[in-house]
Amino acid sequence: MPGRGIFFEIQVFLQTLAMIHAIEMINNSTLLSGITLGYEIYDTCAEVTKAMGAAVRFLSKFNASKDEVEFKCNYSDYTPRVKAVIGASYSEVTMSVSRLLNLQLIPQVSQASSSEILSDKIRFPSFLRTVPSDLYQTRAMARLIHMSGWNWIGIIATDDDYGRFALESFGIQAMANNVCIAYKEMLPAFLSDSTINAKVNQAFEKIIEETRVNVIVVFMRQFHVMRLFQKAIERNINKVWIASDNWSAAVKVSMIPYIKRLGTVVGFAFKSGNISTFHDFLKTLHAKPMENNKFLNEYMLLLSACAHVKDQELNNCISNCTQESLMYKAGENNQTLKDDFLIANIEPGFIHSTMLAVQTIAYAIREQCQDRNCKNPFAFAPWELLEKLKKVKITDSEKEVHFDAKGDMNTGYDVLLWKEINGQIEITNMAEYDLQKDDFIFPDEEKKTDFFNLKKFWSKCSQECRPGQMKKVTASPHTCCYECVYCPENHYSNQTDMDHCYLCNNKTHWSPVNSTRCHKKTVQYLNWNDWFAVLLLILSGLGVVLIVMISTIFTRYLDTPVVKASEADIFRSKWVAY
Incomplete structure (x- = not known):
């Protein structure tokens, strides 16, 4: 979870709580009789180096006195500290961690990393995910753009592995749907980059210059979108924004002041499911022990530091809170947990996929432990669990879901529309994208009308x-x-x-x-009594009479020098032919 190196990210904090909730549900059920799942949670701060440090700790030998990794040629009988890993959220971080976990084939199940390259089982043999690949997201985007009658669009993405791979995938899908990309703007992967303001200004110059482009696809993290949209509002830029799954359901982005000025936002989010138990979990969060949950403690400190602001401004206050203000409020954890605030900030797709990740691992452990005593930590190796995990099938919302041959769980997408309701921007479900049919499914006629009303926006070269x-x-x-x-x-x-x-x-x-x-x-035919027909007949008759007269004269005076000089024989042949 991104921590104080950037800012406290509510959405990833909620994913952390969702994982804890799913583990507690399994431990309190009969699914794994006699077996209790434990967990360790590490804050990657959205940085590869910190994530790698945690991954090395995962690889260390079980019950060793020090967190040291033994390097061996054969890890088949090696027992590392963990049996499986959930995460990370960002594809770039996930790729780096996966390359380390591949050494021991430790199963890694991501709840949010959607980069298409992660489907490559040669490079990432132990990686699986409970969300679809970006291949399907970019295909859905291109299809929506084509169906809306747009063919001249712009793209803004982060200059990292996720942004570059998404851009490449979308380019292929756009070409297949006769959609042209007018410009591609890449922003630095981190807000701390000294060039980010210049890059953002450069992107806006291009947007303003290309007046025919009124649709912009955005592949970026939420904190990038916050920076981009704040600048866009200042410049009075009004467009149609196509949101990737990373920020399409971001409540804090939808609450930016004057967000309505930006235009229309249409996005794709991971398919959601029944998460009512998580809502109940948040409502009883105050009764949970907090001693070992550093993230929950930090959230409490942030609430104390932001006690003076209104609820609608709480998100911004938490994001902008400094380390000094937290230290100042360190002894004032007397705030309520504001479960209503947490529930309002839930992005259902991410919560659902996180709970699915825990469930798939639990079901794989159950399969693995049917013929052995798994109370013994050495009962099975991670690579054995990986084989069971690839074949696991669970029921979700009355549908059977499983990992495909590429390790992806193709659950589909919700198509979201940001609508103004009672003066506030609400993120509404407009349609569902079916991966197998490559088509959109509408819950009712009103949503279908909203979808086809997108055609009123013009974006053509x-x-x-x-x-x-x-x-x-x-x-x-x-x-x-x-x-x-x-x-x-x-x-x-x-x-x-x-x-x-x-x-x-x-x-x-x-x-x-x-x-x-x-x-x-x-x-058309001429009538015999038509004046023009009579005139033609008269002229034709005169012509015949003249030819007969001339032929007669030539025949009569055939032997004269004048007629002979005019080659009368040839003339008679022509006349006969006529």
Whole structure:
């Protein structure tokens, strides 16, 4: 969980509580008779180096006097400190930790890391996750953009492994859906980077310059989005923002002052499920022992430091609280836990996937311990648990879920729409994205109408070519940028944005320039009593009379020098032919 190196992140704190709750539920059930799950929680501060330090501790030998890792050629009989690891939230951190855990094939189940590269079982053989790969998220995004009639969009992402892989995946899906990317802006991975303000300003300059781009896809962490949106509000930028799963349901982002000025936010979140037991857990959190939960203690200190602010400003106060103010309030843990505040900040998809991660490990342990005494810590090795974990199947919301061959749990996505209700921005479920059908499912007609109302926003490189016109490629390298020209004579187009005009059948049909259809040719006959027909007959008759007269004269004077000089024989042949 990101700690004081950045700021206290409520959402990841809630994921931590969700894991504790899921473990307690299993320990209080009969699922693992005689076996109690224990846990250690480490704060990575969203930094790879801190996460690696925790991972090395996990690899140390069980019950050893020191946290030292034994390096061996064969770890099949080696018993490390832990049997499985849950986390991390961020893909970049997860990749680094996974490479260490691979040494001993310790199962790692992430509740949020969605980078597509993590599906590669050659590089990450012991990694699994309870969420889909970004492959499906980028496919869903591209499909939504295509269905909304947009083809000219921008992208802003963080310059880290997650952002780069997401950008690459989206580029492939966009191309398949005839969507062009006008610009790609990369922001530093950490807010402490000295260049971040310059990069943000550079991104906004590009947004302002590209007036035809009104849809922007954002692959960033929540604290990056907070910084970006605060600057966007200052510059009065109004767009359609496509949110990735990392921040699409972020309550603290939706509560930024004047967030309504930004425009419309449509996002994709991990599929949620029944988390009512977690709500109950939060309501009774005050009765839980807090001595060993440093994160809960820190949360209490933050509540004390922010006791003077209103509830709607509590999120910002907690995020901006300094280490000095915490030290000052260290002895004042007399605040309530504000369970209503915690419940209001729940992002259901993350909580659900965290609880699923714990459940899958518990079910795998049950399978592993059917034929052995697992009260003995040496009963099985982590790599044995990994094999059971790959095959585990559990029922979630009356559906059977399991890991696929790539270690992903393809539960689908909720499509979210940020709507203004009673003057406040509410994050609402608009649709569900079905991974297998590659389509959107709507709960009712109102949500379906909200979805198709997105078409009213315009984000195209070129104006739409009308029927009777066709696209003409311009000097731009993008296929979405073109000119509209009229169909030439005897050609037509009957749809919008056609790449070429159809040719009419010249024998039976014709069409003028800029035509939307072919017209059937009509055959017209002249009547005998028509003046024009009579005139033609008279002229034809005169022509025949003249030819006969000239032929007669030539025949009569055939032997004269004049007629011979005019090659009369040839003339007669022509006349006969006529």
